[in-house]
Amino acid sequence: MSHSLRWRYSLLILLLALAACGMPNRGRATPAGPTPTLPPLPTGTAKIDARVQLGTGALTIVALGDSLTAGDGDDSGAGGYTSRLEKRIAGVRPGSKVINLGRSGWTSKDLINGVNGEPATLTQAVEAKADIALVWIGSNDLWYLYEYGPEPMTPEAEQEDLRDFTNNINIIIGRLKQSGASVFIALLDDQSKRPVVASPPNPAEPAFSAITPADLALMSVHASVFNRIIKQRASANGAIPVNFEGLDIFTNPATLYDDGNHPNQAGYETIAQIWFLAIEPHFNK
DSSP states (O other): HHHHHHHHHHHHHHHHHHHHHOOOOOOOOOOSSSSOOOOOOOTTTTTTTOOOOOSSSSEEEEEEEEEHHTTTTOTTTSSSHHHHHHHHHHHSSOOOOOEEETTTOOOHHHHOOOOOTTTOOHHHHTTTOOOOOEEEHHHHHHHHHHHSSSSSOOOOHHHHHHHHHHHHHHHHHHHHTTOEEEEEOOOOOOOGGGGGHOOSSSSSOTTTTTTHHHHHHHHHHHHHHHHHHHHHHHHHTOOOEEOOOSSTTOOOOOOOTTSSSBBOHHHHHHHHHHHHHHHHHGSSO
C-alpha cells in the first residue's frame, strides 16, 4: 500500500472512531486524563421488554417533575397537563386519578432530596403505591448548569453534570419501579431553541441573563446527551420513554405561553394527549 493510501486509510479509521463515540467536538480543549463516558447498560438488562399491562379498573397515577408538571403557564386554571390527562384516562378507566407532584424550579436532585424543608416528591410518589409514575425532569438541570456554572463553560463541569444526572435518573426510575409502578419518562426538548433565551420576549429583562450564545450551543448538545441518558437508563430499568424531543410545543406560538418558556393551555392539551397515547396501549381491555 502506498504512503498516500495508508494515510487516507488511517484518516478514515480515525473519522469512524470519532463518529462512533457519539460526543461531538465543540471546539474546547480536551481535559487532562481520561474523558468520562456514560456508564454501559448493565449486563443482561439491555433487552428487557419494557411493555407493561395495566390490569383492569381504576388507576392511581403520580406525575413527578418541575414547572412543566406543576402547570406553569396554563392561565385557564386547569392546572396543566395532569388534570387533562386524568379526564382522558378516567374516560377509559372510571375512577382513575392523577396526583400532581410537580414543583416549579426543581431539578432531578431536588426530586430525590427535597428543597428548603419541602419533602422529596420521589418519596411521596413511592408512598402513594401508584400503578403508573410519570417522570418529566431535567429542564432546570440544564438551565442552572449554564446560568450558574462556570463562564466560559468547561468540559469538566459538563461531564460532572452528566454523571450526576445519570445517577439521579437511575435512582428515580429504580425507586419507582421498586414501589410497583410502571414508569413512563419524558425525553426533553432542546431548550436552547425556546424563545425565552433564543429570542427573548423581553430582551431588556432576559430570564437567564448569564446564558450566552456560546452556552446555548453547548446546551443544545447537552440536552441531546440528557436524552441519550434517559433512553439508556429507561432501557436498563424497564421504563418507557415518552417523546417530547424535536416537537414544536416550546417554539410554536400557538402552544407557548407568553413567557416564551412554558406551554399555554393549548400546549398542555397537546402534552396530555402525548402522555395518554403513550399509556393507552398498555391498558388491558
